[in-house]
Amino acid sequence: MASSPDDGQPRRPSRGQSYRWGGTGGRWASPRSSEAESGGGSWQPPEEHRTPAHQHDRTPLHPGAWWLWSLALGTAATRTTNPLLLALLITVSAYVVATRRPHTPWSRSYGAFVRLALAVLLIRLAFALTLGSPIPGTHVLLALPEVPLPHWAQGIRLGGEVTAEALTFALYDGLRLATLLLCVGAANALASPSRLLKSLPGALYELGVAVVVALTFAPHLIADVQRLRAARRLRGRPDKGVRGLLHVGLPVLEGALERSVALAAAMDARGYGRTAEVPPAVRRTTAALTLGGLLGVCAGTYGLLTAEGGAYGLPVLLAGVAAALAGLWLGGRRTLRTRYRPDRWDMRAWLVAASGAAVAALLALAASRDPAALHPGVVPLVAPTLPLWPAAAVLIGLLPAFLTPGPEAANTRKEPT
Amino acid sequence: MIRFENVSVTYDGSARPSVRGVDFEVPEGELVLLVGPSGVGKSTVLGAVSGLVPHFTGGTLHGRVTVAGRDTRTHKPRELADVVGTVGQDPLSHFVTDTVEDELAYGMESLGLAPAVMRRRVEETLDLLGLAGLRDRPLSTLSGGQQQRVAIGSVLTPHPQVLVLDEPTSALDPAAAEEVLAVLQRLVHDLGTTVLMAEHRLERVIQFADQVVLLPGPGERPLLGTPAEVMAVSPVVPPVVDLGRLAGWSPLPLTVRDARRRAAPLRDRLTDRQPRLDHTARPLQPAPPTPGRRLFKRTKPDTTAASPVAEVRSLAVRRDRVQALRHVDLTVTPGETIALMGRNGAGKSTLLGALVGLVEPSSGSVRTGDAIPHRTRPRDLVRRVGLVPQEPRDLLYADTVAAECVAADDDAGATPGTCRALLSDLLPAVADDTHPRDLSEGQRLTLALAVVLTARPPLLLLDEPTRGLDYAAKARLVTILRGLAAEGHAIIMATHDVELAAELAHRVVLLAEGEVIADGPATDVVVASPSFAPQVAKILAPQHWLTVSQVREALR
Numbered sequence A: 001m002a003s004s005p006d007d008g009q010p011r012r013p014s015r016g017q018s019y020r021w022g023g024t025g026g027r028w029a030s031p032r033s034s035e036a037e038s039g040g041g042s043w044q045p046p047e048e049h050r051t052p053a054h055q056h057d058r059t060p061l062h063p064g065a066w067w068l069w070s071l072a073l074g075t076a077a078t079r080t081t082n083p084l085l086l087a088l089l090i091t092v093s094a095y096v097v098a099t100r101r102p103h104t105p106w107s108r109s110y111g112a113f114v115r116l117a118l119a120v121l122l123i124r125l126a127f128a129l130t131l132g133s134p135i136p137g138t139h140v141l142l143a144l145p146e147v148p149l150p151h152w153a154q155g156i157r158l159g160g161e162v163t164a165e166a167l168t169f170a171l172y173d174g175l176r177l178a179t180l181l182l183c184v185g186a187a188n189a190l191a192s193p194s195r196l197l198k199s200l201p202g203a204l205y206e207l208g209v210a211v212v213v214a215l216t217f218a219p220h221l222i223a224d225v226q227r228l229r230a231a232r233r234l235r236g237r238p239d240k241g242v243r244g245l246l247h248v249g250l251p252v253l254e255g256a257l258e259r260s261v262a263l264a265a266a267m268d269a270r271g272y273g274r275t276a277e278v279p280p281a282v283r284r285t286t287a288a289l290t291l292g293g294l295l296g297v298c299a300g301t302y303g304l305l306t307a308e309g310g311a312y313g314l315p316v317l318l319a320g321v322a323a324a325l326a327g328l329w330l331g332g333r334r335t336l337r338t339r340y341r342p343d344r345w346d347m348r349a350w351l352v353a354a355s356g357a358a359v360a361a362l363l364a365l366a367a368s369r370d371p372a373a374l375h376p377g378v379v380p381l382v383a384p385t386l387p388l389w390p391a392a393a394v395l396i397g398l399l400p401a402f403l404t405p406g407p408e409a410a411n412t413r414k415e416p417t
Numbered sequence B: 001m002i003r004f005e006n007v008s009v010t011y012d013g014s015a016r017p018s019v020r021g022v023d024f025e026v027p028e029g030e031l032v033l034l035v036g037p038s039g040v041g042k043s044t045v046l047g048a049v050s051g052l053v054p055h056f057t058g059g060t061l062h063g064r065v066t067v068a069g070r071d072t073r074t075h076k077p078r079e080l081a082d083v084v085g086t087v088g089q090d091p092l093s094h095f096v097t098d099t100v101e102d103e104l105a106y107g108m109e110s111l112g113l114a115p116a117v118m119r120r121r122v123e124e125t126l127d128l129l130g131l132a133g134l135r136d137r138p139l140s141t142l143s144g145g146q147q148q149r150v151a152i153g154s155v156l157t158p159h160p161q162v163l164v165l166d167e168p169t170s171a172l173d174p175a176a177a178e179e180v181l182a183v184l185q186r187l188v189h190d191l192g193t194t195v196l197m198a199e200h201r202l203e204r205v206i207q208f209a210d211q212v213v214l215l216p217g218p219g220e221r222p223l224l225g226t227p228a229e230v231m232a233v234s235p236v237v238p239p240v241v242d243l244g245r246l247a248g249w250s251p252l253p254l255t256v257r258d259a260r261r262r263a264a265p266l267r268d269r270l271t272d273r274q275p276r277l278d279h280t281a282r283p284l285q286p287a288p289p290t291p292g293r294r295l296f297k298r299t300k301p302d303t304t305a306a307s308p309v310a311e312v313r314s315l316a317v318r319r320d321r322v323q324a325l326r327h328v329d330l331t332v333t334p335g336e337t338i339a340l341m342g343r344n345g346a347g348k349s350t351l352l353g354a355l356v357g358l359v360e361p362s363s364g365s366v367r368t369g370d371a372i373p374h375r376t377r378p379r380d381l382v383r384r385v386g387l388v389p390q391e392p393r394d395l396l397y398a399d400t401v402a403a404e405c406v407a408a409d410d411d412a413g414a415t416p417g418t419c420r421a422l423l424s425d426l427l428p429a430v431a432d433d434t435h436p437r438d439l440s441e442g443q444r445l446t447l448a449l450a451v452v453l454t455a456r457p458p459l460l461l462l463d464e465p466t467r468g469l470d471y472a473a474k475a476r477l478v479t480i481l482r483g484l485a486a487e488g489h490a491i492i493m494a495t496h497d498v499e500l501a502a503e504l505a506h507r508v509v510l511l512a513e514g515e516v517i518a519d520g521p522a523t524d525v526v527v528a529s530p531s532f533a534p535q536v537a538k539i540l541a542p543q544h545w546l547t548v549s550q551v552r553e554a555l556r
Helices: A022-028 A052-058 A063-078 A083-100 A105-131 A164-190 A193-197 A202-234 A241-269 A280-305 A310-334 A347-369 A388-398 B042-050 B100-111 B115-128 B144-156 B174-191 B202-208 B227-233 B239-247 B256-262 B264-270 B348-355 B401-412 B418-426 B441-453 B471-486 B498-504 B522-528 B535-540 B548-555
Strands: A140-147 A158-163 B002-010 B019-026 B031-035 B060-067 B084-087 B162-166 B194-198 B211-214 B223-225 B310-319 B322-332 B337-341 B363-368 B385-388 B459-463 B490-494 B507-512 B515-521
Touching: A063 A083, A063 A164, A063 A193, A063 A347, A063 A388, A083 A164, A083 A388, A105 A158, A105 A164, A140 A164, A158 A164, A193 A202, A202 A241, A202 A310, A241 B084, A280 A310, A347 A388, B002 B042, B019 B042, B031 B042, B031 B174, B031 B202, B042 B060, B042 B084, B042 B162, B042 B194, B084 B144, B100 B115, B100 B144, B115 B144, B144 B162, B144 B174, B162 B174, B174 B194, B174 B202, B202 B227, B202 B239, B211 B227, B223 B227, B239 B256, B239 B535, B239 B548, B256 B264, B256 B535, B264 B535, B264 B548, B310 B348, B322 B348, B322 B515, B337 B348, B337 B498, B348 B363, B348 B385, B348 B459, B348 B490, B385 B441, B401 B418, B401 B441, B418 B441, B441 B459, B441 B471, B471 B490, B471 B498, B490 B498, B498 B522, B498 B535, B507 B522, B515 B522, B535 B548
Parallel strands: B031 B194, B031 B211, B084 B162, B162 B194, B337 B490, B337 B507, B385 B459, B459 B490
Antiparallel strands: A140 A158, B002 B019, B002 B060, B211 B223, B310 B322, B310 B363, B507 B515
């Protein structure tokens, strides 16, 4: 898939390969590099950044590993309702985020996820409080006035008695959901989704870029809203409140649209969507494989789901998947793209992903072996206890905090001289 | 390398072609400058080189454009990406990825260069543009100058034979602009890159140009020639050429060095004359405090300045772990015009923001008139201070100029018609039903200015007012601002434009790293600094002349 440097492109022979800009870099890196925020640092020789040691220590972990780890912790959270275990899971993921998230704008999204998780928990409790619960309980905490509902709304209750059992059940349930959200938030903070999309196979690359552009759209939109609200203040209009927000809506969308068009032009001018010449035979084969593969997947799935197709379902499905993958691989030959410093899946990535998987697997095992410990009883109400070996299993999830490189302190500031 | 053959471009929905009869050739390894007033189709000509016009913008292109032998009619922009590198006006809309290093690599990835080659070129480009310390930084956290350098770097990495740049230095401070231009100069001289560039600030770029293409007016045939030939007839000229025309030098000097060699007789004629500093009314209060007096300021406020329109005392602002301002003291008296200068990211916009209450001080105090800006209701604040932001369009919401004016009267609580009357004074030729978006850059700025002035604020703030303005629009702005200062408005403008500061400012405040490093009369501060001195000051040093109009008046 990777083509040789000058493959198929007319370019001047003497360029690039022979000329070295870097050789006199010192002349061009000026005193101004101490610009803006940095406090008087001075320029350092470029070799500093090229030493192998520097690379080795600082190579960030493959984003896929972070996502696998986080999602595995999320999976583990779905296996239990024990609040102590869930709290432990939250603590483990939060600790890793706190010590290992990079200093980037998107890593601040963790705070938003924390707020979201809290909101989910509160909403779940509020529902249990007002709408009642199917959980039969005996410990009545308080009795709300019950709103009589018409007969067609049977099965729905508004108000009424609130039992400790129902609240506890809602708390456990909400906590599980919140933990799941926090795990996704951890993945977001540790490795931005756009970095993950960069690891897509070549044939899907253009799709990936579209998603990345859509993802960067949101922060730009927020920045636009802030700028325009500031401008409202300059006009002497209130800049706070919902009305202020509504009034800037149209200009913000206008600006966003204009920016998208400008970005599309820039991407086009920078070679986005260039394709290599492939022989027609290859092109036709690709189309046939992809189409046939997808049809196979559909037929196979249908076969698996219907009763009488059990025999042919699985083989057809597998053949379809194989054909689709082959089509994808062959389709990758049409794109010229190469990757700059692709994230490497190294030993640490294996270990991080494995630590997450281990937590999920061990909790699943525990859930089947000892369901009582992982799902503390609500009726009758008992105090949850911390089951020892599942708790130890959750602690395996802390491994990444010790395996991976810490965030670079010098990320937003220049290195001292 | 680039060849235009009788090209004319007509956009959809417009009756007349935007550019017509464009017929010239740019040989390999030349830096060609495209000049002309706003709205004559410079961007269209640039877009035609990269194929974005008409492939992307729509419209009809007659004639033929070839780049490195490839016809843009048959080659889409992406198929020209390996020979043409394009940088537009706004670097932010150019970025596809989110960190500096990825952005530099993006173009090469699209072209399918080998990873080893990419790695080397990224490192080379980081050094070439002085970006090595910023390699991992998210693009959104960079200052304007840094972003512009990254944008240029990102098109340099694929080693294009042709570079097309639309106003590469208009957002940059003088030092950053010189740096970018030095890089371009080096690309042209050492690597034989062909550069086609449009730029309003001719004083920065004219000396680097091998040829100049002048577009005299919309739809008029372009004129091609050496810089000296074209400058002799051009409607837009830098101060050095203006002075040369005034003094009758021939051939016209294009650089300060050439002009200085000829200037000895002119300096002799000017020795016994003094520049008239008071084009406008002088500040109503005695001269602003000199840097020496600032030392004592904290002990006792200046009692002679009876009622300053704004007062800033040991102001510090901290944002996102960055100290944007520290210990800033500033007193603004009525009728005074202050130019706020300094590099990109020095804290100019933050200081302006603090004065209109957009930025909350972390310590120290800000007062505009009798109000504390960030605690005052916007409706009351507009009568004390008005800010025209860097992008004047942000201030405009309505669909027509007339509606905008009505809204402005309403916001300011002024009698109906105030804004429209102001606008008619400042900009006579604007119809009521024009959409603000269809106005030119200079007209939009004037409309925003009228909107802000409707509330009659005694203090007027302008953030980079001359960005994207041609010389004619700038001259109009200068006249307007002088008039306002004469009426007693205090004006603070944050600007990189040394010529504007020289024309207008009574006083220059220089910021660096969030601190005031110089504060004094424009003549002293500006002339003392090599990067902030206007061209006329450099030519006529050691005499203290700042602008061509001063010299013209003295000679009269």
